[in-house]
Amino acid sequence: MANASLAVSTVIFALRSSGRFGEDGGRRGLWLPLVRRIREPYDGMWALPGGPLGADEGLAEAATSTLAKTTGLAPRYLEQLYAFGDPGRSGEGAGSADGAGSGERVVSVVYWALVGDEEARAARVGQNVRWFPADELPALAFDHALIVEYALWRLRNKVEYSRIASAFLGRSFTLAQLREVYEAVLGRALDPANFRRQIEASGALEDTGEVLTGVRHRPPRLYRYNATVDLADQGPLGRLAQK
Template identity: 65%
Template structure:
């Protein structure tokens, strides 16, 4: 059957990568750290002048994760050790005039790593829950990343990405409280963590304090940081 309905030419689809980087940072020494992420100010249209997630187009000769890492390094000078694919965002109208599908990664960095970011006029850290209106659909992307982070932190080793190799239970609880944005009962948290196979007491104590030094723990290397699925194990 002949269909005489005129067909609109489909716009070509291009691929890009973006990355949500989370770190625990405090404005001033002695303040409780909160969840922050770096944003990059766009210098060209569309959305010139607005803040956006670090990212850009994918070179045909490079893999997705490599492209995400390259754009991160170029725009923020950060090279996170933890980088995980988050989701693909491809709504038809998400980019004015073009059809762009973004493969979004997320990265978690420790405070000392976050200090290496190239902060300036066009790169700035923002509170993760108090963002301005971002370019494209990047507010929705950050909301999704926050939901994933807060879901994962209670059942996986993901908090390890914010800590050093060894840590106290108080430091671990501070990470959970900063991510979840609520206070946790110290005694209940201690019982839960000490009964979990995810962490192991090192037999050492934190030195330098005036009071009884707290125990140091490390994560159990036999437990994966996150479940990256069967592709990561092949």
């Protein structure tokens, strides 16, 4: 039986317009950071941030540590996505997807993270770390293209029934800002009037009683989600980890 090792990788999504974070020009879309590999297999190709699981690390701890080292990010939304462990996913030859030795089968526990503008602006970039539009990715090493595709599918499904959209926003936001998140995630334009009716009918939001300041026209109202659970509610396991 072939040796197996455990690794942790993360898919990070942020809202961004072309150019720098925080720009108001152009429609925003989903972007994610990739890390350029500097060893075989797939030397020089882009891959998701990740690494082998340390002997004394928990899974979420490893995902958080790797993100901090590679991108400088510390997302407030971090959730386990899936485990990928098909034979041969680590490629041929020396090395593996996440640092295991030659011939080892690597099982990667993948997390996904969502970051807002402020978090994304603090991200580390450089020759071997770069942000790409989620719908215009280069060829990725290993099975990371499949992982990103699955993460996108999961995000697009979850935004329809949860308060996950607020992970891209501050604690309060306008309906237009919320609609922008939905449009970026779903990849299509939404009718503003229909969107407002659907969101108001859902009962998920509450009016903060405040308005957005610093705008030329009539200040729009600010809303917030009225849910009391955390964005990434891990249930009993999450409460146990906090003790």
